[in-house]
Amino acid sequence: MIAPRADTTEVSATSDQLPAEKARVGISGTPDSGGVNRNRLPLLLPALTLALLLLAALSLCIGAGEVGALGVLDYVLGHNGARTDARLALVVGDLRLPRTLTALLVGAALGVAGCLLQAVTRNPLAETGLLGVNAGASFGVVTGIALLGLDSGHAYLVCAFAGAVLASGLVLLIAGRRGGGSPMRLVLAGAALGSTFGGATSVIVVNSAEAYDRFRNWVLGSLAGVEGFGELGRLSPVLLTGFLVALLVARPLSALALGDDMARGLGHRPPVIRTVVAVGVTLLTASAVALAGPISFLGLLAGFVARSLAGNRLPARLLCAGLIGAGVLTAADVAARVVARPFEAPVSVIVALIGAPVLIALVRSRKFAATGLADPATEEPKPVKAARTRTFWGGETLLRRGPVSLLVVRRALFAVLVLAGLLLVAVVLSAQAGQSDMGVVRTFRAIFGEGDRFDVLAVQKFRLSRIVAGLAAGAALGLAGCLTQTLARNRLATPELLGVNDGATAAVLIAVSFSAAGTFGAWWAGPLGALVAVVVVTTVAGGLGQRGYRVLVVGLAMSALASAVTQVVLARRSLGSASSLYVWTQGSLNGRGYEVALPVLLGLLALVPLALAVARHLDVLRFDDTTASSLGAAPARVRAVCMLLAVALAGLAVGICGPVGFVALAAPVIASRLSGPLRVPLLGSMLVGAALVTVADTVGRIAFEGSEIPVGVVTTVLGGPFLLWVLLGRSAATRV
Structure with missing residues (x-):
C-alpha cells in the first residue's frame, strides 16, 4: 500500500499551532481531538478486555473433539481429575488452548505493529505489510519449499521469520541512507522492496505446481496447524521483545508527532526513534507471520479503530490496538472453524469480511468526521519554476488555419x-x-x-x-x-x-x-x-x-x-x-x-x-x-x-x-x-x-x-x- 501525500498528514510544528498539537498528542490536560474524552478511557479498556476474555472462552469451547464448555472449565480449573483425562488433555491442552493463546498473541502483535506504523509514518492507512515483512516472509517460505524441499510447519516458521527479517532489514538500510529514516522514505522503501520480493515469489510459484499447492494454503493465513506450545514457545521471547519496544518507544513517538524540530528540542533523536519503531514492528510482524501466515488488513483495522476510540494519545491507542487485534483474530478463528464445517475457512478471508464492513461503517460515522481525517485537503498549488533558458525544444508553436488554432x-x-x-x-x-x-x-x-x-x-x-x-x-x-x-x-x-x-x-x-x-x-x-x-x-x-x-x-x-x-x-x-x-x-x-x-x-x-x-x-x-x-x-x-x-x-x-x-x-x-x-x-x-x-x-x-x-x-x-x-x-x- 502506498501512503497519501506527506504534506496532508504531517504535523506542523509552528508556534501558533503548538497548543493545538499538544492537545492532539495528549500532552496537555485537555481532551483529545477527534471527539474522544480522556474520561472514557477507564471504561473503554475494561470493556475491550472483557470482550476479549469472552472471545477467548468461546474459542476454547468450539472446535473438533466434541468437548463442551463444562469439560473445558473442568480442565482449566483442574476439577474432577480432568487433567488426567487423555481425551481432554489432547483436545483442550494440546489443540484449543495453544491455538487460542496463539490467536491472542498474534492478533495483539499485528494490532500494536499497525498502530506503531500509523504513528511513525503519520499515516492512518499504514499497515503491517508496509515494511515488506509479509512479502519477505512469503519469499522465505516459497524458497524453502521449492529450493530446499521443506514441508513441515517448523520449517515454514523458520523460513518465514528469516525472510521477514531480511526484507525489513533491507528496508531500514535503504530508508536510512541520506534521509535519516524519514516517514516517506520508510513508506517508499517498504513498497519497493515488497514489490520486488512479491515478484520474486511469483517467479518461483508459477514455475512449480508443488510449491504453489503448498503456498496457496499457507498464504491465506490459518491457525489450524497450531498443536502444542512448541512453536509459540520458540517465538515468545521475540514477541515479548517487540511488545517491550512498543512500550518503551510510546513516549518518544508521541513527541515525534509534534515535528522533528520540536522532538529534538525535547531531547529525542527522530532517526533513532524511527529505527527503533521499525525494529519493533519487524519483531512483532515477523513472529505473527511465522506463526499464522501473512494475515493482511488486521494491522490497518486495529490501528484505525483504536484511533477512533482512544483519540491521538499513543499509549492508549497501543493498548486498544492490541486488544482489538487480538479480539478480531480470535473471533475470525472461531468463525473459520464454524462456517465451513467439517473444513476450516482461511482466517485472513474472515478477517477481511469482518474488518471491511467495520471500516466502512466507521468512515461513515460522525466520529470519523470529528477526527479531521475526512476534511478536504487544503493544499496550495506548487509554483512552477521558470525555465532557465528558452531552447527550441522548450518553446511552443501556434498553428492556425482560419478559426481553428492549435498550440504545440x-x-x-x-x-x-x-x-x-x-x-x-x-x-x-x-x-x-x-x-x-x-x-x-x-x-x-x-x-x-x-x-x-x-x-x-x-x-x-x-x-x-x-x-x-x-x-x-x-x-x-x-x-x-x-x-x-x-x-x-x-x-x-x-x-x-x-x-x-x-x-x-x-x-x-x-x-x-x-x-x-x-x-x-x-x-x-x-x-x-x-x-x-x-x-x-x-x-x-x-x-x-x-x-x-x-x-x-x-x-x-x-x-x-x-x-x-x-x-x-x-x-x-x-x-x-x-x-x-x-x-x-x-x-x-x-x-x-x-x-x-x-x-x-x-x-x-x-x-x-x-x-x-x-x-x-x-x-x-x-x-x-x-x-x-x-x-x-x-x-x-x-x-x-x-x-x-x-x-x-x-x-x-x-x-x-x-x-x-x-x-x-x-x-x-x-x-x-x-x-x-x-x-x-x-x-x-x-x-x-x-x-x-x-x-x-x-x-x-x-x-x-x-x-x-x-x-x-x-x-x-x-x-x-x-x-x-x-x-x-x-x-x-x-x-x-
Whole structure:
C-alpha cells in the first residue's frame, strides 16, 4: 500500500499551532481531538478486555473433539481429575488452548505493529505489510519449499521469520541512507522492496505446481496447524521483545508527532526513534507471520479503530490496538472453524469480511468526521519554476488555419515522437523473440505479410496477436494512471487505491467459475467489476468530492473484500485450474489474441478522444478548485468524468491480461519526465505503458528457456528498483 501525500498528514510544528498539537498528542490536560474524552478511557479498556476474555472462552469451547464448555472449565480449573483425562488433555491442552493463546498473541502483535506504523509514518492507512515483512516472509517460505524441499510447519516458521527479517532489514538500510529514516522514505522503501520480493515469489510459484499447492494454503493465513506450545514457545521471547519496544518507544513517538524540530528540542533523536519503531514492528510482524501466515488488513483495522476510540494519545491507542487485534483474530478463528464445517475457512478471508464492513461503517460515522481525517485537503498549488533558458525544444508553436488554432509544445511533441519510435522497436523485437531463429529483417517483413509463409504464420498468427493485446492493455493502464495521478495530485496514486484492480479481478474469476467452458473469454467482466467497485466506493464515501482519507479507506476495504473473494475462488478449485487462474491473477498475456484485444481497442478509440478533450481542464485542475472555477472549469464534473474514464480503462486492461502492476504508476512518471511538467502527458503515458507491457512480456518469454514468466510478475520485479530510483533520489521531494 502506498501512503497519501506527506504534506496532508504531517504535523506542523509552528508556534501558533503548538497548543493545538499538544492537545492532539495528549500532552496537555485537555481532551483529545477527534471527539474522544480522556474520561472514557477507564471504561473503554475494561470493556475491550472483557470482550476479549469472552472471545477467548468461546474459542476454547468450539472446535473438533466434541468437548463442551463444562469439560473445558473442568480442565482449566483442574476439577474432577480432568487433567488426567487423555481425551481432554489432547483436545483442550494440546489443540484449543495453544491455538487460542496463539490467536491472542498474534492478533495483539499485528494490532500494536499497525498502530506503531500509523504513528511513525503519520499515516492512518499504514499497515503491517508496509515494511515488506509479509512479502519477505512469503519469499522465505516459497524458497524453502521449492529450493530446499521443506514441508513441515517448523520449517515454514523458520523460513518465514528469516525472510521477514531480511526484507525489513533491507528496508531500514535503504530508508536510512541520506534521509535519516524519514516517514516517506520508510513508506517508499517498504513498497519497493515488497514489490520486488512479491515478484520474486511469483517467479518461483508459477514455475512449480508443488510449491504453489503448498503456498496457496499457507498464504491465506490459518491457525489450524497450531498443536502444542512448541512453536509459540520458540517465538515468545521475540514477541515479548517487540511488545517491550512498543512500550518503551510510546513516549518518544508521541513527541515525534509534534515535528522533528520540536522532538529534538525535547531531547529525542527522530532517526533513532524511527529505527527503533521499525525494529519493533519487524519483531512483532515477523513472529505473527511465522506463526499464522501473512494475515493482511488486521494491522490497518486495529490501528484505525483504536484511533477512533482512544483519540491521538499513543499509549492508549497501543493498548486498544492490541486488544482489538487480538479480539478480531480470535473471533475470525472461531468463525473459520464454524462456517465451513467439517473444513476450516482461511482466517485472513474472515478477517477481511469482518474488518471491511467495520471500516466502512466507521468512515461513515460522525466520529470519523470529528477526527479531521475526512476534511478536504487544503493544499496550495506548487509554483512552477521558470525555465532557465528558452531552447527550441522548450518553446511552443501556434498553428492556425482560419478559426481553428492549435498550440504545440515542441518538447512534448518531440517526446511523443521518440516514444513512438521506441515502441516500434519494442514491437519488432518482441515479434522476433521466440523459439525460431528469425532475424530482425525477416521479422519485419513477416509483420507486413512478406517472406516465408511459416514466418508470416508464426509472427502474424501467434506473436503479433499477443503483442496487439499487450499494446492495448499497456496503453489503457498508462492513460488510467495518468488520469488518476493528475486528479490526486500525487505521483503515487493509481486506480488500485479505489479497488479497481481487485474488483475487476474478482469479477473475471467469478465469471470464469460460472462459465461452462471455464475460460477467460468473458473479458467484459473486468470493466464491469471495476465499475461496480468504484460505484460502491464513491457511494459509501459520499462522492468523488471527498479529498481526505474517506475514499481511500473505503477503497482499501473494497480491495480487501474483493481480494477475499479471489482467494476463496482459487482455494475451491482443483490444483491445475487454480494454478492457471493464479498465473492470470499475476497478469499474463498467454493465449490472448485479437478476439480479446479488439473490444479493448474499440474502447480506446472511444475513450482516448474524450480524455484528450478534457486534457485542458486537467491542466487547470492542478490548481485549487477556486482557481479552476474562475478559469472556466467545472472541477466536480471534470473530476467525475476523468475518474470514470480511468476506471473504464483499468477495467479493460484487467479484462485482457489481469492485474498488471507498476505500469499505471510508472508510465505517467516517465512520460512527465520526458515531456516536461507543464502539460498532462496523456499520449506519452499511453505510449510508455504500451512499451512497458510489450518489453515485459518479451522478457518473460525469453528469460527462462522452457518456461514463461507472466508479464505482471516481470513488471512487479522491476517496479521496486524503479520506485526507489524515481522517488528516493536527490530530487524526490519535488517529484512526489
